[in-house]
Amino acid sequence: MSVMTGVINGTSVGLYVNSILIAYAKTATFKRSVNMIDTTTKTSAGVAGSKPGLRSWTCNIDGLVAYDSSANAEFLDGLVTGRTLCTIKFKPTGTGKTGNAQWVGNCYIDSFEVSAPMEDAMTFSASFTGDGELTISDIT
Numbered sequence: 001m002s003v004m005t006g007v008i009n010g011t012s013v014g015l016y017v018n019s020i021l022i023a024y025a026k027t028a029t030f031k032r033s034v035n036m037i038d039t040t041t042k043t044s045a046g047v048a049g050s051k052p053g054l055r056s057w058t059c060n061i062d063g064l065v066a067y068d069s070s071a072n073a074e075f076l077d078g079l080v081t082g083r084t085l086c087t088i089k090f091k092p093t094g095t096g097k098t099g100n101a102q103w104v105g106n107c108y109i110d111s112f113e114v115s116a117p118m119e120d121a122m123t124f125s126a127s128f129t130g131d132g133e134l135t136i137s138d139i140t
Contacts, residue, residue: 003099004092014093015061017079017086021093023071025063026123030090030103032057032134057105057130059088065114065122073114073124080112080126088128097139105134 004012014021015028022028033056039049065073079086086109091102107128116122 012092016089020071022061022063023069024066025061028061028090030059057134059128062123062125065124076109076112076126080109085131091139100139101136102139103134103136106131
């Protein structure tokens with residue numbers, strides 16, 4: 001077992017969409033949220049009250065466009081166009097990572113963008129919205 005210890009270098013973690021590592025990624029971010037329900041009443045003495053409601057999660061990825069990779073911008077664009085339910089995993093890349101944590105969930109791509117600035121690298125970004133629970137498990 002090769003469990004990563006100490007502070008994890010973000011370079012060693014990737015975003016897998018339908019078991020495919022997204023190529024040329026620069027950043028990937030997960031966010032969990034809880035919709036807070038307002039429970040403030042007239043007798044709350046002017047102090048807001050709240051309780052947790054629905055939970056949700058999102059994921060964002062940014063990277064460089066490379067037409068020579070089948071796991072890049074064209075792949076993500078096809079998932080948006082097809083309104084395809086995806087399974088994503090946020091986990092360490094490479095082999096020998098048994099025992100390390102991974103985040104896994106089903107989602108849809110809700111936005112996709114490609115940018116081609118003058119005299120700079122062409123980039124892509126995609127946002128995913130969870131469909132159901134995001135789970136954390138050990139890589140087996």
